[in-house]
Each structure stands twice: as C-alpha cells, then as structure tokens.
Amino acid sequence: MKGIIFTEFMELVEEKFGLDVLDEVLEMSGDEGIYTAVGSYDHRDLVKLIVNLSKKTNIAPETLQQVFGQTVFKTLLAAIPQNASIGTSRSTFQFIRHVEDYIHVEVKKLYSDAEPPKFYFISESETDMVMDYQSARCMSHVCLGLIEGCAEHFGEKLNVEMTPQSDDNSTVRFSLTLV
Template identity: 30%
Template sequence: MKGVIFVELIKMAEDAFGEDTVDLVLDKANLENDGAFTTVGNYPCSELIKVVMAFSEHSGLSPVVLQRKFGHWMMDHFVNNYPVFFEGKTDTFSLLEVVDGEIHVEVQKLYPEAELPVFKTERLAPDHLLMTYSSPRPLGEFCHGMIEACLTRFDQTADVTHAAVAGVDNAIAFDIRLT
C-alpha cells in the first residue's frame, strides 16, 4: 500500500490529537517500522489496520468511524493535490463513474506498482447508482467515507447503504440514492 495513505492518516491523527499523542499511540501500536512512513514507500495494509486500531483504542471511536473520517480526509487531500481529477465533474455520480476508467489509469501511470481497488458502477436511475468496490484490502468503510465526502463536495445528499458481495472477499456493493 502506498505510503502517502499512511502519511495522510498520521496527519489526520496529528490534526485531531496533536503530535505528542500521535507519537505515544504509534509507539504502542507495535509497528514494523516504528511508525516512520514516507509518501514514496510501500507498506502492508496490516500496518494501516494496526494504526487505525491504535487510534480507536486511544480515542474510543470505532474503527468504522475512523475509517470513514479518513475517507473524508483523503477526499480533501485528492481535491487539493490532484484537482485535474475533478475537472468537468459536476456531481457525485459523474466522479464515481470514472474512478476506474480515468483516475486509476492516471494513478497507475504515476505508481505502476500500486495495487488499486476496482470500482464498478451501474447507473440504475438518474438519482440511483450501484457501485461495487473490490480490493485485496479490507477498507470498505474508508470507501464509504470517500463516497460521503464526494457527496459533500458536490453539495448533494444521499442514502448510502452497503453490503458485502456474497462469495467475494473484500467486495462491497454500495447502493447510493440521492435525496
């Protein structure tokens, strides 16, 4: 998993808890590299889960809540650092529908070794999108947070539900209905 994800998670934690607290929490997390992440490094997803669990224990917030908050944080990061991905996108669905066909194509050019999740979308009605997320990493709640942040970015509201895809590890179907 790309180091930028780890670095941004640490930045979010520092913003919420302060640098000293982050250092203490990371020391307790028993990480392979003692919490020294770089944006260009690659790290196992299991280390990300350890960090999330450590901050969950520290804060009392569930890992689900923390992953969703991190999804919101990363949406802001992407908007600020990769604005070209958002050009011409006028609503949530127009962005979600091009994650695989446009955004991930460009990400793969920048990071050829990156193992990206797969997003398949199906527009069921003008106000209804089904999006299936599949990944070797168990980050469905992070994805849910990204969807919520996308809705916020485009000043839209929706009912977002999700369920595991039967028989497929780490695949989640998100049902998004604009309200």
C-alpha cells in the same frame, strides 16, 4: 498502499487527538511513523494503526476509517492535475465514474506495483447508483468516507447503503441515492 494515505492519516490523528495520542498509537503499533507521500507501504501497517487508535480512543475502527475517508478526499482531490478529465465532473456520480476510469488507471501507470480498488458499476440513473467496491485491503469504510467527502464537495446529499458481498468484506455493494 501509497504513502500519502499514511501521512494524511497521521496528520488527521495529530489534528483530532493530539501528538501524544499519535505517539502512543505508533508505539502500540511498533511503528516508527516514517513515511513519504510517494513511497509504497504494506496496508496492514495502516490497519494496525487504525486498530490501535480505536483501542486508545474507544471509537470503532469502521468509524475511524469513515472519518479518515471524508477528510482525505480533499487532499486527494487537490493532488489531481488541473487538466485531468476528472476535473470536468459536475456530480458525485460522475466523479466516482472518473475515479475508476481515470484515477485508478493513472495510478497503475505511475506505480506498476499499485493495486487500487476496483469499482464495478451495476446500475445508474439520475438519482441512484449501485456499484461494487472490491479491494483486497477490505477498507470499505474508507471508501464510504471518500464517497461522503465527494458528495460534500459537490454540495449533494446522499443516502448510502453498504451490503457486504463477501465474508471478508473484500467486496461491498454501495447503493447511493441522491436525496
């Protein structure tokens, strides 16, 4: 997992809960908290940080992942080159399509060891999209938050249903409906 995810997570924890809570979560996790935005790190370290933040704050890990996804969307959006085709997206659905067709492809070109999630599009209309999110990292609630952050960016309101397609949540079906 790319370091930008870790650095953004730690910034969010510090902003929302304070430096003392971040330090305690790092200590609980046996983590020194030294990450670079371009480095690659084991996603289990992020999971450990989320679980320990949940213990410290009594907020469900899924909720923490969702809020993180909503927040990190803006940072990831800002990191996209201005001339990228994804910049022509005019809606949440278009953007999500471009994530699979452009961002995940570019990530693989830049970082051959990267394993971005996969989106499998089941159906799409003007008002509905059904897709399967597949990731060995099982962080579908981060994906949910990213989708919500995207919809906010485009000024759209979505109803989102998540349906696990596997016992370990490595595949989750997202049914998105514009309201």
